[in-house]
Amino acid sequence: MEEREETAAGPAAAGEAASDAAEVDAAAGDAADVRAVVAGDHAAFERIVRRWQTPLVNLAFRYCRDRGRAEEMAQDVFVKLFRALATYRGDSRFSTWLFAVAANHFRAQSRRHSPEQVPLEAIAELQDPSTAHGVLEEADRREIVRRSVSSLPRRYRDAVLLFYFFDMDLAAASAALGLPEGTVKARLHRGRGILRRKLAGTAVTGPASQKA
Amino acid sequence: MDDLERILSSEPMIDPAPGFTAQVMEAVRREAEAPPALAFPWWRAGIGGAAMALLLGVAIIALPQQAEPAWLPAVTGALDVVSRILSKAGAPLIAALLISLVSARLSLRATG
Numbered sequence: 001m002e003e004r005e006e007t008a009a010g011p012a013a014a015g016e017a018a019s020d021a022a023e024v025d026a027a028a029g030d031a032a033d034v035r036a037v038v039a040g041d042h043a044a045f046e047r048i049v050r051r052w053q054t055p056l057v058n059l060a061f062r063y064c065r066d067r068g069r070a071e072e073m074a075q076d077v078f079v080k081l082f083r084a085l086a087t088y089r090g091d092s093r094f095s096t097w098l099f100a101v102a103a104n105h106f107r108a109q110s111r112r113h114s115p116e117q118v119p120l121e122a123i124a125e126l127q128d129p130s131t132a133h134g135v136l137e138e139a140d141r142r143e144i145v146r147r148s149v150s151s152l153p154r155r156y157r158d159a160v161l162l163f164y165f166f167d168m169d170l171a172a173a174s175a176a177l178g179l180p181e182g183t184v185k186a187r188l189h190r191g192r193g194i195l196r197r198k199l200a201g202t203a204v205t206g207p208a209s210q211k212a
Numbered sequence: 213m214d215d216l217e218r219i220l221s222s223e224p225m226i227d228p229a230p231g232f233t234a235q236v237m238e239a240v241r242r243e244a245e246a247p248p249a250l251a252f253p254w255w256r257a258g259i260g261g262a263a264m265a266l267l268l269g270v271a272i273i274a275l276p277q278q279a280e281p282a283w284l285p286a287v288t289g290a291l292d293v294v295s296r297i298l299s300k301a302g303a304p305l306i307a308a309l310l311i312s313l314v315s316a317r318l319s320l321r322a323t324g
Contacts, residue, residue: 042244049236057228071232078236079243145219164220195216 026051030094038086045085049078052095056102062161063106065146073109077102092175099176107158148198156191159184 029051036044056077060070081101088097149160158177163184166172170188174181298306 042240045240046233046237049233049240053228053232053236054225057232058225061226062223067226070226071228071235074228075232075236075239079239082240082243141215142219145216149220160220164223168221192216199216 027093027095031090034085034088034090034094037082045078045082048081052098053078056098059099059102059162059165060106062165063110065150073106074102076109077105080105096172096175099172100178103158103162103176104178107154111154144199144202145195148195151198152191152194156187156194159187160191160195163188 030048033044033047037048053074056074057070060073060077061067064070064073077098081098084101088094149157152160159173162173162176163170166176170181170184173188174184177184
């Protein structure tokens with residue numbers, strides 16, 4: 001048993017070390033590219049774009065739920081970063097700064113162009129007792145959760161979106177929001193509480209899912 | 213981990229469109245080529261503000277010591293007449309129009 005645990009921990013630890021090494025490489029790459037862009041080498045910015053485009057587009061997508069709009073919003077953030085790069089002092093990691101700028105922009109944009117918010121009560125399937133007993137497909141369950149997250153008050157929605165975007169890393173979510181960890185933790189707790197109440201009795205947190 | 217947590221933490225990832233990087237770099241190139249935005253003239257505004265403050269200070273100190281000038285009753289009388297006319301003819305509206313006109317003229321002069 002112990003042996004199995006050791007062998008199981010081996011690849012896990014190796015994977016973690018590899019991921020840490022990749023992060024260090026990315027951070028070093030960012031620092032070098034930022035210096036190059038500030039010195040006038042605009043082509044170095046392309047490496048920054050390639051490194052961060054997928055996370056930024058995905059974060060934008062969680063705010064707007066529209067692929068085209070997510071790309072537009074991510075592009076705006078890259079242009080904003082390019083303009084502001086000279087003001088980046090390097091006190092925090094480049095990725096922390098980048099996500100703080102991005103989250104701020106996406107929040108402001110989502111205030112202007114709110115995605116269509118359909119109240120949960122309007123989703124007919126939820127009112128159907130058969131769906132609350134496990135008939136609902138996984139895609140529908142995800143859609144219900146997305147809609148209920150979108151309908152959260154902004155402060156709780158931002159905390160929930162960023163916490164799960166950063167793989168439940170509270171420090172990263174707090175840095176992106178520019179708020180103390182305690183505040184984000186409290187908002188997260190409250191947000192999840194509202195979600196559970198909204199989804200109570202539905203196929204997401206209802207009897208079917210609780211069995212699973 | 214319940215169903216809610218599971219769904220929230222396993223959101224599927226999307227890939228940017230193939231031409232996304234090129235599109236961003238094109239926007240960045242346009243941004244780099246654009247002339248820099250006009251900076252607010254803080255230096256001139258500072259000098260102007262300081263001069264105004266100085267003038268106001270001098271006026272506050274000097275005015276009470278001087279005797280009332282001969283032209284002052286005429287000016288205050290004229291102002292009184294103007295204010296009476298304005299109060300009859302919708303003073304707030306006229307004042308707002310005047311302020312808008314003056315600020316528009318100043319803006320045009322500053323930018324043009």
